[in-house]
Amino acid sequence: MITANSLTKQFGPLMALRGIDLDIRPGEFATIVGPNGAGKTTLLRILATLSRPTHGHVSIAGHALPKGADEARRQIGLLSHQPLLYGDLTAEENLRFFGAMYDVPNLNARIDQLIDQVNLADRRRDRARTFSRGMQQRLAIARALLHDPAVLLLDEPFTGLDPQASDRLEQLLHTLNDGSRTVVMTIHDLERGWALCTRALVIARGKIVFEARTADLDAATFRSEYRRVTQ
Amino acid sequence: MTYLRKVWAIVRKDLVTELRSREMLSSMGAFSVLVILLFAFAFDLRVAKAGTVAPGALWSVIAFAGILGLGRTLSAEIDRGVFDALLLAPVDRSVIFFGKAAGIILFMFVIEAVILPLFVIFFNLPFFQPAIILIVVLGTIGYGGIGTLLSTMAANTRLREVLLPVLLLPIAIPALLAAVKCTAGVLDGRAFEDWSNWFGLLVAFDLVMLGAAFLVYDFVVED
Numbered sequence: 001m002i003t004a005n006s007l008t009k010q011f012g013p014l015m016a017l018r019g020i021d022l023d024i025r026p027g028e029f030a031t032i033v034g035p036n037g038a039g040k041t042t043l044l045r046i047l048a049t050l051s052r053p054t055h056g057h058v059s060i061a062g063h064a065l066p067k068g069a070d071e072a073r074r075q076i077g078l079l080s081h082q083p084l085l086y087g088d089l090t091a092e093e094n095l096r097f098f099g100a101m102y103d104v105p106n107l108n109a110r111i112d113q114l115i116d117q118v119n120l121a122d123r124r125r126d127r128a129r130t131f132s133r134g135m136q137q138r139l140a141i142a143r144a145l146l147h148d149p150a151v152l153l154l155d156e157p158f159t160g161l162d163p164q165a166s167d168r169l170e171q172l173l174h175t176l177n178d179g180s181r182t183v184v185m186t187i188h189d190l191e192r193g194w195a196l197c198t199r200a201l202v203i204a205r206g207k208i209v210f211e212a213r214t215a216d217l218d219a220a221t222f223r224s225e226y227r228r229v230t231q
Numbered sequence: 232m233t234y235l236r237k238v239w240a241i242v243r244k245d246l247v248t249e250l251r252s253r254e255m256l257s258s259m260g261a262f263s264v265l266v267i268l269l270f271a272f273a274f275d276l277r278v279a280k281a282g283t284v285a286p287g288a289l290w291s292v293i294a295f296a297g298i299l300g301l302g303r304t305l306s307a308e309i310d311r312g313v314f315d316a317l318l319l320a321p322v323d324r325s326v327i328f329f330g331k332a333a334g335i336i337l338f339m340f341v342i343e344a345v346i347l348p349l350f351v352i353f354f355n356l357p358f359f360q361p362a363i364i365l366i367v368v369l370g371t372i373g374y375g376g377i378g379t380l381l382s383t384m385a386a387n388t389r390l391r392e393v394l395l396p397v398l399l400l401p402i403a404i405p406a407l408l409a410a411v412k413c414t415a416g417v418l419d420g421r422a423f424e425d426w427s428n429w430f431g432l433l434v435a436f437d438l439v440m441l442g443a444a445f446l447v448y449d450f451v452v453e454d
Binding site for chain 2: 049052073074082084086089095097098
């Protein structure tokens with residue numbers, strides 16, 4: 001579903017990614033962890049078609065980038081630590097706008113369904129800027145899922161959420177982890193990342209330095225391996 | 232049709248957002264009125280030919296008010312990260328360009344609808360003529376179009392407030408100069424043949440700049 005070969009990204013003298021190879025299969029939930037500045041967000045921005053690699057090849061759902069970027073974008077939903085919403089539009093207007101951009105069929109029904117799913121039915125006509133951080137993040141999930149993407153990219157989605165909002169988001173992500181879509185998530189919280197995923201990758205200094213399937217390893221071993229490879 | 236519907240979705244979103252926040256229109260409007268008042272006091276408008284300074288004053292106000300609007304139109308979206316969500320949409324980048332450009336051009340039209348009567352009052356000149364309105368429309372389209380491209384480039388930099396006017400004003404000089412000459416030609420009551428070359432330059436600027444922006448916007452929005 002997602003493949004990357006020899007991916008590098010350079011910002012001036014800084015080498016953010018140093019030859020990343022990825023092969024994430026359909027239905028996998030991959031968590032990418034690593035210290036600050038390791039290259040997690042840079043990698044996710046490249047996978048989201050928001051940034052071009054300096055070298056290397058990326059393919060999303062069979063569409064090679066950058067040539068197939070438009071087709072790839074139809075398959076991608078992005079949830080970031082920023083809600084990526086228009087604060088002066090209502091919840092419904094935000095979804096209606098993005099639905100128009102994605103040509104979502106039966107948009108009204110889809111909006112109703114998603115707003116119910118993220119528990120925002122009673123606030124659908126309120127402006128997004130009046131929402132709490134947790135509510136904004138739930139609305140952001142509805143935006144990311146609006147066009148029913150096959151690939152969901154989550155860039156540190158728990159950042160800034162209080163424990164209750166984090167738990168609610170985790171429950172929502174669990175419901176998405178049904179094998180019907182491929183999920184790639186960057187996160188700082190090792191325990192939460194491990195609990196959600198089917199496969200974990202550790203990135204450090206722009207390289208993938210460790211990876212394991214949750215079926216093959218326990219959380220404690222993964223944590224100690226993480227400490228070893230990121231030292 | 233789908234292309235135009237998506238352009239309209241962006242324009243509509245910008246209009247609704249601005250009508251609710253009034254961040255851009257209020258700053259552009261207040262700035263324009265203050266500068267017109269400043270000009271009215273600074274220039275001796277009792278001179279026989281107020282028309283010699285009025286076209287330049289008009290286009291100075293439009294140019295600087297436009298910079299204020301252009302600085303706001305994308306920076307707020309980029310600061311909040313929403314522009315990334317827009318870039319993620321499976322649409323040709325030119326849809327985003329034309330949507331954003333049409334939005335800022337509409338806002339500039341709103342401001343111009345306010346400042347033209349003020350110019351009539353303070354300069355006592357017949358600004359409300361079809362020819363002048365056509366020149367204002369053409370000048371605004373070219374200026375707003377290239378301004379949208381350059382504000383996108385500047386919005387990702389730390390010095391965007393400084394960078395936008397530094398980039399925009401030199402490039403827009405042909406359009407501003409042509410607009411001033413055409414406006415002066417109409418106000419002086421000269422025949423179209425006398426200023427048709429400037430009018431041609433204004434139209435050519437619009438076509439070339441909109442065409443160039445259409446072609447390069449894809450590269451400008453990628454990091």
